[in-house]
Amino acid sequence: MIKRFRRKFIAVAVLSLSIILFASFGGIVLATQFRTDREITSVLRLLAQNKGQLNQKAARKTLGPDSNKDSLFKYRYFALSLSNKGKLKLVDNTHISTISASDISSNSASIKKAIKNTTSEGSIMINSNPYRFILVKSKGSNQTIAIFLDTTPITASYKHLFRVAIFLGISGLIFFTLILLLLSNQAIKPIVEAYEKQRRFITNAGHELKTPLAIISANTEMEEMIGKSDEWTESTKEQVERLTMLINQLISLARMSEKDELVLERVDFSDSVKRAANSFKSLIQKDGKNYNIEIEPGLFVNGEKQSLYELVNILIDNANKYCDETGQVSVNLNKGSLGRNAVLQVKNSFKDGKSINYNKFFERFYRSDESHNSQKGGFGIGLSMAQDLVRVFGGKINASYDGKNVILTVILKLRK
Incomplete structure (x- = not known):
């Protein structure tokens, strides 16, 4: 149990830090992305208002007081005109060195398609570079002016921040996990x-x-x-x-x-279930109940022989104890659907089973009738012991109700 608690402690601590790091770095990255996107939109609209040009006075009003003539050089853009007849013409490429008339000609089909599918603003890839554009209707002419802004210089800092955030987040998480692994024993x-x-x-x-x-x-x-x-x-x-x-x-x-208390080995689960089930046969039949046993032979699991036998005893005893009068108790052991696990199901008919909280079935001292004057034997410890044993064996146990029967299911991994 201590090892399981230590693993849970580490898992919860790492998960908590992951959430904090994700929220912190994610918030910074999202805020930067939003700011970058707003900057691109502002520059495009500023270009549209000033006929494809940037000036310091207008930039300060739109982009902030830190904008000056030198800082505006980082914005790389060009302008095209598209006539109603679909003729594309390069208007201005003096503010960018990577776009020429031949580039426009070779990408004319995709540019025309992007412009026609957009009412005001859009995005496009030209020569493997991302561009955002804005459309401006020319007054007194049948042309549409499209101003294209290269977003690579603007988004470079955002992308760099994103990579740094991922690196720092993963590195911090790994470092924290290593420290936690070293110090967790002291913490607990x-x-x-x-x-x-x-x-x-x-x-x-x-x-x-x-x-x-x-x-x-x-x-x-x-x-x-x-x-x-x-x-x-x-x-x-x-x-x-x-x-x-x-x-x-x-x-x-x-x-x-504690797992260290038991020496685990390859155990014949089928034999343990058979012996335990047969030991209850006379007692259950004496109480006037039907008893059904179905055991698939040759199923071996990792466990401890006597403890495995005790586990089955606890489950059958509980089923017999809470079975309806003249009801039925069933013990079934088979391979799982994928053939990797041994599945033990112990059922007992119980007409009043709908009102029981099966999530509490394995709590110590839990009694389904919530009464200290129960007429049933036992103390509510047996199923808690069964749960501890199943965990030691590396398996799973659960309780459920199918409308007629209470079903206790144990799943243990098969061992060849």
């Missing part, structure tokens, strides 16, 4: 110590409680031997037995929570 040390103290307390207290219980049991038996047997001595014996069972389960639960 107080929790680990508290957990270990809890385990030791349960184990020690359990053993200490067994002694007075044994004395009470011996005294009660002595009273019965000298002829003082009555309903009170019987009640005392029942409660001693009940407490002894509870203590044993608590000790078992504390010991099963």
Whole structure:
């Protein structure tokens, strides 16, 4: 459980940092992108208002007070005219060195198509470079002026920032993860110590409680031997037995929570299920319930033989305990649909199963009737023990209801 908690701690911490980095760098990049796009739009409209030219006075009003004659040189643009007859002509290319009349001629088809498909502003690739353009209707003529702005110099800083943000984000995340892997044991040390103290307390207290219980049991038996047997001595014996069972389960639960306590090996799951299922046959049939067993032979999993047998015992005992009178208990073990897993399903008919919260089924001391005066045996520990065992074996366990039956499903990876 400690290893699982450490992994979850690291995962949550890394995920939290990822969200923070994504939100921070993403916000900066988006803000820069928005500013860049607004700058491109502003320059294009400024060119349209000033007949394809940029001047310092107008630029300061539109682009900000930092704009001057030298800063305007970074904007590279050219102008074309398109007549109603579809004739394309280069009007001005004095502000750009990469566009010539031959370039316009070789790209005329795509330029005409882009202009015709746009009402005011659009974008196009010319000679593998991105351009944004704006259309201006010439007064008194049948021509449309298209002003093209090379966006490469403007977006260069945004793209560079984007690459830097990705690099810093990934590098920071990797560095943080490495630091966390090194220091996570120290971070969760107080929790680990508290957990270990809890385990030791349960184990020690359990053993200490067994002694007075044994004395009470011996005294009660002595009273019965000298002829003082009555309903009170019987009640005392029942409660001693009940407490002894509870203590044993608590000790078992504390010991099963850590993988290091069990030596895992290749175990015949089919044989463990068969032995456990057969041991309940007489008890279930004696209670007047139907009992169905279907076990596919030769299914081996990674586990510990006695603990695997105990796991199946817990599930069948729970199914029998909460099965309707004259109902049915079923034990089915088969391969999964992909043939990679062994799937154990223990079912019991339960007509009142709709009102149960199956998400809480594996909580310690959880009882489906939420009553301390339950007529059913047990303490609500068994399924919690089963969940711990399945986790130790590297599998999954869940509870569900199909409208008639409560279904406990265990999935363990097959081992050849």
